[in-house]
Amino acid sequence: MTAVxxxxxxxxxxxxxxxxxxxxxEDLHEALVGVGPHLRFGLAFCxxxxxxxxxxxxxxxxxxxxxTRNAVAVGAGHSFIVFLREGYxxxxxxxxxxxPEVCGxxxxxxNPVDVLIAETELGRGIIGVVDGSAPLGVENADDQAARKxxxxxxxxxL
Numbered sequence: 001m002t003a004v005x006x007x008x009x010x011x012x013x014x015x016x017x018x019x020x021x022x023x024x025x026e027d028l029h030e031a032l033v034g035v036g037p038h039l040r041f042g043l044a045f046c047x048x049x050x051x052x053x054x055x056x057x058x059x060x061x062x063x064x065x066x067x068t069r070n071a072v073a074v075g076a077g078h079s080f081i082v083f084l085r086e087g088y089x090x091x092x093x094x095x096x097x098x099x100p101e102v103c104g105x106x107x108x109x110x111n112p113v114d115v116l117i118a119e120t121e122l123g124r125g126i127i128g129v130v131d132g133s134a135p136l137g138v139e140n141a142d143d144q145a146a147r148k149x150x151x152x153x154x155x156x157x158l
Contacts, residue, residue: 006112016129017080040059043067044068054072077125
């Protein structure tokens with residue numbers, strides 16, 4: 001087992017998942033474009049049969065390059081990586097999960113991420129992720145009030 005740190009700027013969100021078919025690249029692209037006109041993204045998919053290429057797409061060349069570079073580093077068959085700018089995972093997760101080829105999502109976050117990889121004679125697979133830091137305590141009443149205020153301030157709750 002090894003860990004691969006996802007290389008990304010702190011201000012970007014990343015979605016890491018597993019899909020099962022070369023068609024996933026185009027379907028994920030279409031799903032993300034359908035979320036909204038301001039969303040900028042780059043995605044990469046590690047093909048697990050045939051030529052076993054890292055397939056890529058997106059509407060932001062820098063994010064496409066970043067997704068491709070990270071997918072090569074992870075190197076796990078049928079995994080995909082999506083980087084987001086001007087949008088958040090909460091905006092895209094339902095669209096991504098509704099792509100028929102998507103088997104599951106490992107994480108959707110702006111936190112630092114380590115992808116845990118298992119390797120056998122067949123290749124590499126993602127067995128999980130470490131998403132951010134461990135808890136430092138349990139929220140108190142002031143923390144709860146601050147959480148609720150933040151959600152309303154950024155428009156996710158009324």
